[in-house]
Amino acid sequence: MQYDVVIVGAGPVGLSLARALAPLGLGVALVERQPRAALAEPAFDGREIALTHASMRLLGELGIWERIPAGHVHPLRQARIMDRDLAEAMVVDPDPGHDRLGNLVANHLIRRAAWDAVQATPGIELHDQARIAALHAGPDAAWVQLQDGPRLHARLLVAADSRFSETRRALGIDADLHDFGKSMLVCRMRHEHPHHHAAWEWFGTGATRALLPLDEHLASAVLTLPGEQARALAAMDEAGFNAAVERLYDGRLGRMELAGSRHVYPLVATWARRFVGPRLALAGDAAVGMHPVTAHGFNLGLAGVERLAAVLRIAVRQGRDPGDPALLAMYQRRHRQGCWPLFQATRAVVGLYTNDRPAARVLRAATLRVGAALAPFRRLVAASLTDAGPVDASPLQRLRAGLSQLRPS
Numbered sequence: 001m002q003y004d005v006v007i008v009g010a011g012p013v014g015l016s017l018a019r020a021l022a023p024l025g026l027g028v029a030l031v032e033r034q035p036r037a038a039l040a041e042p043a044f045d046g047r048e049i050a051l052t053h054a055s056m057r058l059l060g061e062l063g064i065w066e067r068i069p070a071g072h073v074h075p076l077r078q079a080r081i082m083d084r085d086l087a088e089a090m091v092v093d094p095d096p097g098h099d100r101l102g103n104l105v106a107n108h109l110i111r112r113a114a115w116d117a118v119q120a121t122p123g124i125e126l127h128d129q130a131r132i133a134a135l136h137a138g139p140d141a142a143w144v145q146l147q148d149g150p151r152l153h154a155r156l157l158v159a160a161d162s163r164f165s166e167t168r169r170a171l172g173i174d175a176d177l178h179d180f181g182k183s184m185l186v187c188r189m190r191h192e193h194p195h196h197h198a199a200w201e202w203f204g205t206g207a208t209r210a211l212l213p214l215d216e217h218l219a220s221a222v223l224t225l226p227g228e229q230a231r232a233l234a235a236m237d238e239a240g241f242n243a244a245v246e247r248l249y250d251g252r253l254g255r256m257e258l259a260g261s262r263h264v265y266p267l268v269a270t271w272a273r274r275f276v277g278p279r280l281a282l283a284g285d286a287a288v289g290m291h292p293v294t295a296h297g298f299n300l301g302l303a304g305v306e307r308l309a310a311v312l313r314i315a316v317r318q319g320r321d322p323g324d325p326a327l328l329a330m331y332q333r334r335h336r337q338g339c340w341p342l343f344q345a346t347r348a349v350v351g352l353y354t355n356d357r358p359a360a361r362v363l364r365a366a367t368l369r370v371g372a373a374l375a376p377f378r379r380l381v382a383a384s385l386t387d388a389g390p391v392d393a394s395p396l397q398r399l400r401a402g403l404s405q406l407r408p409s
Helices: 012-024 036-040 053-061 107-119 166-170 227-234 238-248 297-318 325-353 358-373 375-386 395-406
Strands: 002-008 028-031 048-051 074-076 078-083 086-092 102-106 124-127 132-137 142-146 151-159 175-191 198-204 207-213 218-226 256-258 263-272 280-282
Touching (some): 012 028, 012 107, 012 124, 028 151, 036 107, 048 053, 048 107, 053 297, 102 107, 132 166, 151 166, 175 227, 218 227, 218 238, 227 263, 238 256, 263 325, 280 325, 297 325
Parallel strands (some): 002 028, 028 124, 151 280
Antiparallel strands (some): 074 102, 078 086, 132 142, 142 151, 175 263, 198 207, 207 218
């Protein structure tokens, strides 16, 4: 079977990419282990995605945003970053002209909306419940051989099958994996005091506590703990769990009660040494898997969708091969340059704010004080979240945007 593009992985990035490419006139195949029914009605997995304005703009262009129920979109009006050694917080408010930094949407709802958009798009074929027996990507050909199924030939193969991508590994692309030695426990909690739609990132000895605001008295609790502690907490009876979480949040939200299922995920960041190869591109977490501390993982995945779709649009317009090495090199250059600063900054933040040595505690308290005192810095952070423009703005556009944030408010 012959296609222009074969995408391995029908997660939200793989689905979004298929939806972006098929309208260009490209024949697209999706290869996915899960059955079609699981894609159509994905289960709640505990993860709430903080979408930037740029991500919402792209989801709108792809016809995905309109398929997310409006009542399940929760405004993120403020971000508060706190440390155990500092009474005050660094507070980030939206830019003038915006009423929110972004929106929070449950991961399973984004997946379902992306699936619905793909179903409404001609030119996309799904091979579900598929196991890959062998695959190849070289200068002259790319193909995926399915177990007990056909061989799928492609002019371009895209790996979008998670940060532990078997496709990436099978095709010999190295990745730097950093295991933080901790796990993330996520669940929804009802709480007594309102959160005023402010997100928290609260660092403390042995644990990092985040709060993602949903309804006024409902939030997603995100607890980063050593793996065994996270699993033990998840296994507690409900009454004990409620009391433990209430203590971890220092009683700041009053009484807290579990409002659903509990989920534990290992914390591992990944950075692929290359994002492309002969007739091959990496997308989503297969290219960059972020620590969730900045809530940017899916946003970077969508930025990669926009960048890869942009170079393939050039291929279609100019009658070039989708696997053209020059176009893939353009995608790699743009996506690496776009991801690298945030990836490294996240690593630095995690390293500093999860270090419980006295010197680190002094340094992070000082860092938060500086950030809290510098209004231009806070405005730059807000602008990065509220900017709905293209992911690769021109140098002049970037300069203008930067200068606008340095002006006194």
